[in-house]
Amino acid sequence: MKETELKDGDFCQVIKGTHKGKAGIATDLNISKTGHLTITVVQENGDRFKTLGRNVVIVSK
Template structure:
């Protein structure tokens, strides 16, 4: 399943494991990795790899 802007997601691996929020700014890097910005309910935001999240 492809991740889209506005999807609710939960991080299941990596540095931000256990955090959740809404997907913003889906971007594919030069190396082919898909990165996303996750905006949390408290307003915090962080970048992570799309492979580390699952849509809820």
């Protein structure tokens, strides 16, 4: 997945990293000092977590 395809409000599934298997709405997209895309994912139950954009794929809900 190209990082530029992900946009605020997209439903995404985490495929790598600490939060693997979780899914939710992508919010708060930001480019870090090192140049990586970071996002906050809000799950349906309201829980939030941060992850890298390269760790998620966009899915249709």
